[in-house]
Amino acid sequence: MLDGMTAAPFISTFIAIALIPVAVLFTHAYLSGKRNLPFHKVTGTVGILWDLSASFFYMILRTSTVVTGGMLIYGAVHGTIAAVVILFEFIVLGTGILQWRTRKKSRLHAKATPILYLIWFIAFISGEVFYIVNYLL
Numbered sequence: 001m002l003d004g005m006t007a008a009p010f011i012s013t014f015i016a017i018a019l020i021p022v023a024v025l026f027t028h029a030y031l032s033g034k035r036n037l038p039f040h041k042v043t044g045t046v047g048i049l050w051d052l053s054a055s056f057f058y059m060i061l062r063t064s065t066v067v068t069g070g071m072l073i074y075g076a077v078h079g080t081i082a083a084v085v086i087l088f089e090f091i092v093l094g095t096g097i098l099q100w101r102t103r104k105k106s107r108l109h110a111k112a113t114p115i116l117y118l119i120w121f122i123a124f125i126s127g128e129v130f131y132i133v134n135y136l137l
């Protein structure tokens with residue numbers, strides 16, 4: 001525990017729950033992309049748009065809560081990873097729509113998706129662990 005036991009801010013509980021469906025959607029998108037299955041574009045698009053909306057909402061509201069010490073260092077690292085995730089989401093969504101419309105394989109899509117999948121899960125898991133350790137234990 002970094003700053004002693006505190007009650008979870010509403011926005012933290014909101015994001016901790018809101019991101020769980022994204023894990024399911026991204027996993028479906030990843031596996032269905034590899035296998036060329038239907039609904040790939042749907043779960044990929046919904047997952048990315050859902051994640052972007054939830055994290056923008058979170059970032060806007062979280063700026064009004066003051067953090068110090070260990071929380072601040074954790075927040076800076078976590079926030080930097082989140083920014084890289086957002087960049088990759090734009091790349092994957094953009095190349096995904098492009099290869100869907102042109103019906104030509106995008107090498108960038110194939111290269112960027114495993115990176116997005118991995119870093120998204122790192123940000124997700126570390127956020128959930130942080131939430132559990134700080135607010136639930």
Ligand code: HEM
Nearest residue numbers: 029030033034036040041044045093096097099100110113
């Ligand atoms: C989290 C989001 C996404 C992930 C993890 C993902 C993952 C993948 C993967 C692993 C492949 C196979 C690449 C290969 O090895 O050739 C693929 C192919 C493809 N993706 Fe995505 N993708 C995502 C989002 C999207 C979106 C938003 C679109 C379009 C709106 C899209 C459209 C396509 C298309 C058209 C293909 C070619 C195969 C097919 O026709 O299904 N993807 N994707």
